[in-house]
Amino acid sequence: MRIVIAEDQLLLREGLSRLLADNGFDVVAAVEDAIALRTCVAELRPEVALVDIRLPPDFRDEGLRAALEIRSTFPETATLILSQYVELAYAAELLADGGGRVGYLLKDRVFDVDEFVEAVRRVGQGGTALDPQVVAQLVSRHRQGGPLDRLTAREREVLGLMAEGRSNTGIAEALVLTIGAVEKHIASIFMKLDLPRSEGDNRRVLAVLAYLQRDPPP
Amino acid sequence: MSGPLAALTDRDTYRGLLFLSAALPLGSLWLAALVAGWALAIGLAITPLVILVVIGAGLAAELAARAESGMARQLLGVPSYPARHRGGLGAARNPLARARAVISDRAFWNAQAFLGLRFLAGVPIAIVVLSLFGGGLFLITSPVHYRWIPQETGSHGIDFGIWQADTLPETLLLVPAGLALLVLAANLIRPLAAPWRRLSYRLLGGPMTDDYRPLTEGQLQRGLVIHGIVVGCISFLLVAIWAFTIRGYFWPMWPVLALCLPLGINAWTTLTLTRPDLVPPRLGRGFAIHAGVTLALATFLILIWTFVVTTADVPNYFWPIWPIVGLTVLLLGHLAIRLTAPADAELKRRIDVLTTTRAGAVDAQEAELRRIERDLHDGAQARLVALGMNLGMAEQKLATDPDQVRQLLDEARQGAREALEELRDLARGIHPPILADRGLGAAIAALAARSPLQVNVSVDGERPPPAVESAGYFVAAEALTNAGKHSGAEHVDVHIERNGGRLVVEVTDDGHGGADPSGAGLLGLRRRVEALDGRLQIVSPNGGPTTVRAELPCE
Numbered sequence: 001m002r003i004v005i006a007e008d009q010l011l012l013r014e015g016l017s018r019l020l021a022d023n024g025f026d027v028v029a030a031v032e033d034a035i036a037l038r039t040c041v042a043e044l045r046p047e048v049a050l051v052d053i054r055l056p057p058d059f060r061d062e063g064l065r066a067a068l069e070i071r072s073t074f075p076e077t078a079t080l081i082l083s084q085y086v087e088l089a090y091a092a093e094l095l096a097d098g099g100g101r102v103g104y105l106l107k108d109r110v111f112d113v114d115e116f117v118e119a120v121r122r123v124g125q126g127g128t129a130l131d132p133q134v135v136a137q138l139v140s141r142h143r144q145g146g147p148l149d150r151l152t153a154r155e156r157e158v159l160g161l162m163a164e165g166r167s168n169t170g171i172a173e174a175l176v177l178t179i180g181a182v183e184k185h186i187a188s189i190f191m192k193l194d195l196p197r198s199e200g201d202n203r204r205v206l207a208v209l210a211y212l213q214r215d216p217p218p
Numbered sequence: 219m220s221g222p223l224a225a226l227t228d229r230d231t232y233r234g235l236l237f238l239s240a241a242l243p244l245g246s247l248w249l250a251a252l253v254a255g256w257a258l259a260i261g262l263a264i265t266p267l268v269i270l271v272v273i274g275a276g277l278a279a280e281l282a283a284r285a286e287s288g289m290a291r292q293l294l295g296v297p298s299y300p301a302r303h304r305g306g307l308g309a310a311r312n313p314l315a316r317a318r319a320v321i322s323d324r325a326f327w328n329a330q331a332f333l334g335l336r337f338l339a340g341v342p343i344a345i346v347v348l349s350l351f352g353g354g355l356f357l358i359t360s361p362v363h364y365r366w367i368p369q370e371t372g373s374h375g376i377d378f379g380i381w382q383a384d385t386l387p388e389t390l391l392l393v394p395a396g397l398a399l400l401v402l403a404a405n406l407i408r409p410l411a412a413p414w415r416r417l418s419y420r421l422l423g424g425p426m427t428d429d430y431r432p433l434t435e436g437q438l439q440r441g442l443v444i445h446g447i448v449v450g451c452i453s454f455l456l457v458a459i460w461a462f463t464i465r466g467y468f469w470p471m472w473p474v475l476a477l478c479l480p481l482g483i484n485a486w487t488t489l490t491l492t493r494p495d496l497v498p499p500r501l502g503r504g505f506a507i508h509a510g511v512t513l514a515l516a517t518f519l520i521l522i523w524t525f526v527v528t529t530a531d532v533p534n535y536f537w538p539i540w541p542i543v544g545l546t547v548l549l550l551g552h553l554a555i556r557l558t559a560p561a562d563a564e565l566k567r568r569i570d571v572l573t574t575t576r577a578g579a580v581d582a583q584e585a586e587l588r589r590i591e592r593d594l595h596d597g598a599q600a601r602l603v604a605l606g607m608n609l610g611m612a613e614q615k616l617a618t619d620p621d622q623v624r625q626l627l628d629e630a631r632q633g634a635r636e637a638l639e640e641l642r643d644l645a646r647g648i649h650p651p652i653l654a655d656r657g658l659g660a661a662i663a664a665l666a667a668r669s670p671l672q673v674n675v676s677v678d679g680e681r682p683p684p685a686v687e688s689a690g691y692f693v694a695a696e697a698l699t700n701a702g703k704h705s706g707a708e709h710v711d712v713h714i715e716r717n718g719g720r721l722v723v724e725v726t727d728d729g730h731g732g733a734d735p736s737g738a739g740l741l742g743l744r745r746r747v748e749a750l751d752g753r754l755q756i757v758s759p760n761g762g763p764t765t766v767r768a769e770l771p772c773e
Contacts, residue, residue, distance in 0.1 A: 140667065
C-alpha cells in the first residue's frame, strides 16, 4: 500500500516512516509541510495520506485544510489525520461528505502498533478509523432520554467500536464474541435507532456516524 | 420562586427597605447638622474659632459617614470599604494644620455630599417606598379594618372619591390590589437601592468594582416599556373616568403630568445607559443624567405653571424661574467640575485602574505559570522518569527474563500514554488549538461536548482580537467548570455576542448559586478580564441562578 506522510517533527516523521515500512507499507514520500504534501499527492497519487493537523508555516490547521482539499480533488487517496488533539468540529468537517476513506486518530494510537497499522490499512481500503475519544464525544452529545438509552450496555460497546470504523471481525475480536453474536447486536442497534439496513461493514459504519452526528433532539 | 413574586420573600428587599426608609430620620438629622455646621462656620469665619468648628465638622462628618457606610454594608451588602476616612482624626497636632487637612481631604467633602443627598433624594424616595408598602398593607387588611374608618356621610368604609368600599365583599376586592401594590413596591427596592449602594461606595469609600445584581440592557428596556404601558393605561383610565363623569375641569392632567415626570427621567436614564456612545465622553454619564433630569424638572414646573395660569384665575407671576435658576446653577456647577477638573481626575483614576489591573494581570500570570510548573513537575516529568526507569530495567533483563521485559515495556507504553494525556490537557488549558483555528463558536462547542452538563451555546458576531477571544473563552470555560463542579446545575446557557465595541460573554446555570467571587478561579478570571479593561460580574444569590457575565472592549 503506497503512503505519503506529512509531519513537521523530524523524529516523528522518521519514526512513522520506519514503523510503516516495517509493517509492509510503501512510504513513497515523507514531507514536512502542507504545500509539499499537495504536490506529492498530485504527482504520486498514493493510496493513503497520513497528515498532521498542525503544519508549518502557521502551525494552525494547515494539515486539515490540505486533507480536505485532497479529499475533494483526489478522492481515490484516503486521508488519515494524526493529531495531538481530537476535536469534534474537525471530525465533522472530515466526515461531512459522507464518503468514508477517512481517519482521525490521536498520535497516542501509534503506541499500539498492531492496531495503528490495522487502522491505516482499513482507511486505505476505503474504511474509516475514528479515535475512541471522538466517538465518546459523539456519543455523549446524545444524552438521557434519547434513543441511545434504549441500547443495552453491550450494544453501546458495539456501537462505539462500529463508529470507530472496525469491521465485524474486529469488533468480535475486541469484545471476545462470535461474529454471529456481533451481527445480532448490530441488527438490534439498527432496529432500535431506526436506521436503514445497509450491507457491508463500511456502509453500516457510515450510517452509524451519520446518526451520531445528527443534532440530538433537545 | 422566581418572577416578580420572588422579591417579596427576598431578605434583601427588606434590608433595602430599611436602608431607604432610614433616610427619613437620618436624612433630616444630617441636613440639620450640615446647616448648623455651615452656619456656624460662616458666622465664625473671621474669628480663629472657625478652626475648631472645621475640626469638629471633620470629626462629625467622619462619624456620620461611618454610620452610613456601616449601614450600607449591613443592609445593602456593600463589600468592605477601602480605608479612606482619614479626616481630622489623628492627623497633625497643630490645630491649623488639622483644619487644613480636614478641608483638603476629599473624603470630608464626599461625606457631606452623601449626607446632603441622603436628605434631598433619600427623603422623597423613602416617602414613595413607605407609601407603597403602607398602601399595600392597608388595602390587604382592609376587610378587617374598613368598619372602623368613619366617612363624612356617617357610614364606615374606605372612600376612593368615585367609589366607596364599605361592605366586606367590596373590601375583599381590594386585597389583590393591595398585593399587587406590595409586589410592585418590593420590586422597586432593588433598583432604588442600587444607586445608593454605588453612591455610598463612591462617596464613602473608593471606586466600586462590582454591581448590585446589575440590570441588563434588555431588562432596562423592558422595564421602560412596562413603565410606559402602565403610565399609558393609568392616563387612559383617568381620562375615561373624567369623560364619563362630571367632565368640567380637566383634572386628569395633574396625575398624568405627575406620572410623566418619572417616565421621562426613566427613559432618559435608560437611553444614556444603553447607548453610552451617545454621551460625550468628556461630560460623562453622570452629567448626562443630571442634565436630563434638570430639563425634565424644568419642563415639569413650566407645565404646572402653564396649567395653573390657563385654567385658574390667578396672577401669572412666573414663579418657576426660581427653582429653574437653582437647578441651572447646580447643573452649571456640575459642568464646571466636569470641564475643569476632569482631565486630571479622569487621568488619575485611569492610572489607578491601570496600576491595579496591571498588578492583577501580573499576579494572575504568575499564579498561572506556577500552576503549569507544578503540573509539569508532578505529572509529565514524573511519568517520564518512571518510563525511563522501566526502559532501563527492560534493557537489563533483555537476555535473562523476556517475560518481565514484556511487562515492563507494557508499563512503559502505558506511562507514555498517560504523560501525553496530561500534557495535552495542560496545553489545552493554556490555549486550546481549536480556539485559534476556528474561533469561539467551535471552541466553546468543544467545551460543551466535554462538559457533563446540558450546555446551550450561542455565539454571534465576527471574531474579536485574539487576546479578547481567549479571555472570553476562559470566562466561559471557568464558568462551565464551576457550574459542573459546585453549582449542582443541570443546564447551562452560554451566550456570546459582539455588542457594539464589546464582546459580551454570559454564562447562566440553573444551579443553587452561592458562588464565591473571591475564589481562586473567579479571581483569576476577573484579573484577566480587567487587564483588558473589561468588566466581570458574578451574580450568584443563594438559591441560584448563577450568572457570570464578562464585557470586554474590542476595538
